Amino acid sequence: AQSVTQLDSQVPVFEEAPVELRCNYSSSVSVYLFWYVQYPNQGLQLLLKYLSGSTLVKGINGFEAEFNKSQTSFHLRKPSVHISDTAEYFCAVRYQGGKLIFGQGTELSVKP
């Protein structure tokens, strides 16, 4: 079955520290990969997406993600986080012809 696993449900980190949010998916066939951010009481906002081409994808707010086909991973990284990055982050995968499947989410908590 197609599935998306976000390995950490909560990630606490201090301000200005680097962070990595991990995401693995279940199949290595053609996929399209997305990271969304959800701030409290808001909908989802697209951070970045991988469709094809370079495996390193840069998004908004200084985030980037690397597509690793052999490990079926799409980890999200930021070299230096800010308090305002505190939010829930969702990894999502669309398999060809299929619907968007979301991971369970990772709560990023940035502490001063």
Add this chain to the structure above:
Amino acid sequence: KAGVTQTPRYLIKTRGQQVTLSCSPISGHRSVSWYQQTPGQGLQFLFEYFSETQRNKGNFPGRFSGRQFSNSRSEMNVSTLELGDSALYLCASSWRGAMEQKNNEQFFGPGTRLTVL
């Protein structure tokens, strides 16, 4: 361009009642998808409408239904509410069908938070 709007933002109902949620997509978008978000189940796909036709459906009971109007606005209806229906209901719009073309971004609204007592 205005974003996706959802009304109402908050709703409280009691078990057994029915509820209708509304979603207005971005102007020009023809596809509207609905998702249910709960702490336990995460984000789950309910259904998608494109040009007034339901194109895809998730694994939800028949109590969950929807429709789309000629102006692409969509409504979702839940009948005979259960406590477990308490959730944030998100809608997302896109220009093409949600499952067409890789470069077809979905834009999400702020959601309607439904509480069933």
